[in-house]
Amino acid sequence: MSETLLREAVTEADWQAVRAVRQRVFVEEQACPPEEEWDVHDAPEARGVAVHHLLAEHDGAPVGCARWRPVGDAVKLERFAVVPEARGTGLGRALVARALADARAAGHRRFVLHAQTYIADLYASFGFEPEGDVFDEAGIEHVKMALEDR
Template identity: 45%
Template structure:
């Protein structure tokens, strides 16, 4: 397998945010048929991340503070970069940025196919399965 350089950056400038939004458009709207109007919300109040493989944008994620706590959202990895650890690098970097204390409530809505990834970072499923944007999910909460 070809070696690859992977790194994740917190981004806020418009040029990098456009790359984040393009990755999400390709993955969520294009591949998963999510309605575009559901994809673009809470952008200004979120902290965004962009993952690179060999300096090419490969994945994106964000977190935001909600009334419940810290919500991790919109983890997306482009098809050509899946299986290279991009998703795990994004989760690791987002959690490092949030720096949750024992008292913080950190949660996400995980697509069923991604639950194994989040479980590796001590997230556990709570509640019943539900549909969001036509895709089955479980809420997952970071163990204290």
């Protein structure tokens, strides 16, 4: 029986799996410049402390990832990626739900993200609303979106 596991990335092997997914989706598929993909929030000393990385695996193979981190009075959700063969399975929705649940469990109630425009409806289905105009980030159209729990 095949199984998809979604959990926080905590080991170096987990981090390498997250990195492989992001490399494949953002750098190779979407042609994001590597220097814009990897940042200080990926540093070993930030992982699991100030930044939380999620990893999705299907039958042991990495198929998705995301990260969330506190920024001022909000949590920024970012780096959501699902490999092509796992798209359309609900994994993206599961990653958003898990990131929100983990951040809420840590006491956060305000969330922001920069959504690629083609997937903004997914975030809207969780209650995120657009803020401002469409903008370019790493050569891809994005829109800032926010959600505040009442």
